[in-house]
Amino acid sequence: MSSLRVIKPGPLSLLQDAGRFGWQHLGVSPTGPMDPLAAAWANRLLGNPRQCAVLEIALGGVELEAEAALWVAITGADMPLSVDGESRLNWSRFRLEAGQRLQVGYARHGQRAYLALAGGIRAEPVLGSVACQMREGLGGLNGQGHRLVEGDLLAGGSGNFPRGASVPWPWQPDYSVAQVLRVVIGGDAASFDEDQARAFFERPWQLSSQSDRMGARLEGEPLVPPQRQWSQGVVSGAIQVPPDGQPIILMADRQTMGGYPILGWVHSLDLGRLAQCPANQMLRFTVMSLDDSQDELRAFYSFFGR
Known part of the structure; x- marks a missing residue:
């Protein structure tokens, strides 16, 4: 199993999957990603099912360290990306080696980015979903609806790809336009x-x-x-x-x-x-x-x- 250690969690980073369904008759919100299309692309770049959990990063300001070699994908808002200071493309997948740090800067256009790991980010489901709902105290890494904090561990599965890949530019939304x-x-x-x-x-x-x-x-x-x-x-x-x-x-x-x-x-x-x-x-x-x-x-x- 591969994992990322949280060095800087950013203002609001939440674990989200496709949503918590079948409980609305009891007043439980479905939750899920705010931008379902960007989240779906992040999973697709890694060959994950759409329902796999991703990290929703609001505004940016996140730093993560790889504890073992792994593949990640990032889509969504235009946030500067770098690995140990070397720039990386958004809307793409790339490999991190053990000890490397991924820095996600603050958004230039858009508000939310989505980070996926091969095999999905692992957490224990609550009512059938790991989607984090802070108001109701459900989901997330600890099951109690908490945002990411320094020291948290994002665990994923294994994955191996011959090379990086990106979403073709015609399918990348332009968040800078009206x-x-x-x-x-x-x-x-x-x-x-x-x-x-x-x-x-x-x-x-x-x-x-x-x-x-x-x-x-x-x-x-x-x-x-x-x-x-x-x-x-x-x-x-x-x-x-x-x-x-x-x-x-x-x-x-x-x-x-x-x-x-x-x-x-x-x-x-x-x-x-x-x-x-x-x-x-x-x-x-x-x-x-x-x-x-x-x-x-x-x-x-x-x-x-x-």
Whole structure:
């Protein structure tokens, strides 16, 4: 078994796998990576199943030391990478020799990078998943929902590759460009006044600094939501409009029930691009059909596996 010792954990580095499912009826969040596409590519570069655990590195500032020779892959945000001071490419896999140190600098574009080990990062599952949910105290390396700390050990399996490899550049997202996110209209959309539903797509929105893994909060000219007197189950990507008219988009660590009116859902694969946006970035939204959304998800699962 190969492993990496944590020298510097960074501001918020969390163990994540594909998510914790089958427990939402008890109020347990599914969690999982904020950018599922980047996490899936990290695993694919090493021949891992998509469900294998990866390290989600928020903002950067991480340093890891190899305790034995091993292969790693890193994707996601544009963070400077180096091994003992020698630069490495992002969206690629490469080998570390015993004693070498991998330095991950602070993000230039994007917010989250994903580090995978051959065979996946090993930890004991809690409710069927190692995904770290700090609010509920579940998952992570110790099973209690803790972020990475200095001295932690990331253990992986064995892997051997003839050479390094990178994701072809046309498939690498550009996190530096303005983001237009696609939305499937539904939920309580018919209960909104027509001009209010249309205004969501016509107005620019600013991503609030209060956003987190639970929800992306938008700031702009308020909408006027309809009243609703009951709660219902919610899913990731749901666009809730609370009484103050400032929409909230539910993310990976979302709650499982909500009472605010829902205008629609951000396309599942666009949630990753939203998760890579810095605070105060301007966002716009556009309508997409349910059929197109399902076609893209089928292609994603066909390529990366369920």
